[in-house]
Amino acid sequence: MSLESASSGISAISVRDLSLDFAGEPGGAPIRVLERVSFDVSRGEFLCIVGPSGCGKSTLLNVLGGFLQPTRGEVRVEGEPVRGPDRRRIFVFQESGVFPWLTVEQNIAFGLSRETPEERARSVAHYVELVGLQGFERAYPRELSGGMRQRVEIARALAAKPDVLYMDEPFAALDFLTRLKMRADLIRIWQQERKTILFVTHDIEEAVQLADRVLVLSPRPARIEEVIPVELPCPRDLDAPAYLATRDRVFAVLGVSATGGAAASPAAPRAPASEDLDADVIVVGGGPAGAILGAYLAQAGVAHVILDKAVHPRPHVGESLLCSTTRVFEEIGFREVIERAGFVRKRGALWTHFALDAPIALPFQPIPHLGIEQDWTWHIDRGRFDEALLRFAASRGSRVLEGQQVERIELDEAGRATGVRVRGADGVRVLRARIVADASGRATLLGSQLRLKRPDPSFHQFAIHGWFEGVDRGPAESANWIHLHVLPGPRSWAWEIPISAAVTSVGIVNDAEAFPKAGHDHERFFAEQAATNPVFARGLRAARPLGALQREGNYSYGMERLAGDGWLLLGDAARFVDPLFSSGLSLAAESARAAAGAIRRALAAGDVSARSFAAYEASLGAAADAWREFIGLYYREPRAFLSLLGDPVRRERLRDLLQGDVFERDAAPGLSALRGELERFGETP
DSSP states (O other), rough: OSSSSSGGEEEEEEEEEEEEEEESSTTTOOOEEEEEEEEEEETOEEEEEETTTTTSHHHHHHHHTTTSOSSSSEETTEEEOOOOOOOTTTEESSOOOOOOSOOOHHHHHTTTTTSSHHHHHHHHHHHHHHHOOOOTOOOOOOOOOOHHHHHHHHHHHHHHHOSSSESSSTTSSSSSSHHHHHHHHHHHHHHHHEEEEEOOOHHHHHHHOSEEEEEEOSSSSEEEEEEEEEHHHHHSSSTTTHHHHHHHHHHHHHHHHHHHHHSSSSSOOOOOTTTTOOEEEEEESSHHHHHHHHHHHHHTTTTTEEEEESOOSSSOOOHHHHHHHHHHHHHTTHHHHHHHTTTEEEEEEEEEEEEEEOOOEEOOBBGGGGTTSSSSEEEEOOHHHHHHHHHHHHHHTTTTEEEEEEEEEEOOOTTEEEEEEEEEEEEEEEEEEEEEEEOOOOOOHHHHHHHHHHEEEEEEEOOOOOOEESSOOSGGGTTTSSSEESSTTTTEEEEEOOSSSSSSEEEHHHHHHHTTTTTTOOHHHHHHHTTTSHHHHHHHOEEEESSSSSSEEEEEEEEOSEETTTTTOGGGGGGBBBBBTTTTHHHHHHHHHHHHHHHHHHHTTOOSSSSGGGGHHHHHHHHHHHHHHHHHHOOOOHHHHHHHTTTTTTHHHHHHHHHHHSSSSSSSSHHHHHHHHHHHHHHHO
16 A cells, blocks of 8 residues: 555654553552553554554544543644544444434435535435445445445445544454455545544454554553554555565564464364363264354364264265355355355256246345345255365364264263263263264254154155256256256155256155155156156256165154253254255254354353253244244145245245245244235145
């Protein structure tokens, strides 16, 4: 960022001998937070302030902005002493401060009361374009993603035409990919506006990517350890040797290494709370639920181990993801891995019915309130996907042990989980932990051990499936969508999932009573079922199987409880409903996300009893119940569902469910709409 002003000697901000004390305990000595801090900031300079957590970075920014008065020393802006807040100096905080009752354009115009209506309209239009919010002018904050709300706040701050912009960790609450995008946007905006910016961050990567200089503070009481110039052009190559050298220099001043201390990277897992423990958390199962939980725990620095009986890669049926799950992948930093792996993008779903002429399509849309701005998700080869996800968790700090068969969960006399008994190549041993998270999948280790598992007779089905070449997926615009075909017979349907440009996963699901028994010709049964739906049959006319067809029982089940003292269940270990709407991996990912939060809170509070997991249990149970009811209503009369879906207006009531958003959004409107349509078809839910 080559600023002439940064070397011109014109000071926008001058800080001299600044110290600040906070009151201590009654009768005790004051607590010194800042000590003898002095520095200058040139006009138009971008200065980042970094330092250890709790050292006083935000406190310093509040003094510079006039919100706190120093105990000693002075702050001057453009030569004038700072006596208090001033409209020429605007703050942008970590938590979005946009007004929820105002639209985007009303928020941006909020501080422009002194301008004429024409001037105000021009300013709003300029800053809407500057931050890339065209088309969202009349949207309310609830309709925007986190990154978009931060853009509104930046636009509002800039529209007030301040001399100085103070930014206190404005991107800290955003997911990793959105942070990268916001950094690039901020550099572009700064280059156009040339405002003086002081930017507090805990993220060293972010500081070196943005700043002209990085001011490094010591632990409290904060003093300036060093001011490091960043003499690199923008946009910056984050793999360039000069960038890495500057980053490493900042880390060195802070006394940590780039591999172990970067705030942008996951925190290094700390040692267990007790020497008697092997980990704070033992995760049973290295499938998607266990690996995602591990990635979240690694980010939080929680000591944990993932035990998996398999050695990856392992064979698994292909699967489609739901749009809402993208949030989880972005939060843990895995989204880029999915993209690099080249999995097929899934931009919608298409249904056919054996008795209806035309297919019915649902193109996907972004989910702004979850921070998801893309209108696609992915089809995945589960063998490759599961391996990549588990390896990713290991790279983030999870301790992963494969080929380890957990035989049982160890419980004390009060029924509290204390660890696991595991058998590996080196024999049998017991591992101890404060919490056991069962992500064992449909093996349901803990549910079976505690006799919590209850079969769900409403969904007693089997599937026969395989991978095929030569499947005709139809028109190009929907060829890579998931195709679902309704077949005659109760709860009978088929799927087509594009695994690659040439390979398609194809499966047929039937009620158990209609499924051929052992020893029967399953290939013939598959062909007979496919022939009952004309569209499905045409697509398979030239298809060739790549191996023997596989059989799988879709035994639906639930658990009486999802958590207890020292344990909790997630993914298929907690609930398996039905594969119809690809809800399985979505529930695995969302339950791992929720479980990670519950575990962090329980460990922080020192209470791992069942009551600490009550909110988690309620949330996961409600989401699974919503999926179960939705699938049950669909099976009563698929034409009622397709009737709703075929109406461009009414189908929006189903969108949250079909895109997987059942954890953050209430499923009731979609379920109510489907119940009403069933009544119209003469079916009583």
